[in-house]
Amino acid sequence: MKVKNMLMPNQEQMDGFLEGDSDSPISMVNLLKFKDKAEYADGRDSKLSGREAYFIYATEVKEHLKKVGAEIIFGGDVSRLMLGEVEDLWDSVAIARYPNRKAMLEMMMDKDYQESEKHRSAGLLGQLNIETKEGAM
Numbered sequence: 049m050k051v052k053n054m055l056m057p058n059q060e061q062m063d064g065f066l067e068g069d070s071d072s073p074i075s076m077v078n079l080l081k082f083k084d085k086a087e088y089a090d091g092r093d094s095k096l097s098g099r100e101a102y103f104i105y106a107t108e109v110k111e112h113l114k115k116v117g118a119e120i121i122f123g124g125d126v127s128r129l130m131l132g133e134v135e136d137l138w139d140s141v142a143i144a145r146y147p148n149r150k151a152m153l154e155m156m157m158d159k160d161y162q163e164s165e166k167h168r169s170a171g172l173l174g175q176l177n178i179e180t181k182e183g184a185m
Contacts, residue, residue, distance in 0.1 A: 075180045076179055116146070124141055
């Protein structure tokens, strides 16, 4: 299994997100890998670590989520790998629950969210973002 952390979805992933069932609730599992030092796209000199920059985003995103009826349902640091093998562990995990895909897209398109997202991009080396739907187990 090849794993590649990214900051943004590719076109195929975005097209898939926009197709099909956009009305059912979803949860997004975020596996996060932080940069050692935050790097802002506007070139500002920052003394923040990647984790610190992401924490600014994480604090602000709670209000953006609330605006679209979504919420963080879990967040925590990765302490170890219990099962399986990966080359490098992620630093943190967060799970956000959205009422539907449309709500997530609405949040992502909001200009205030996009301002907060600058801290996310500055702090993250990359992430995996896994969409899940509740189902029978």
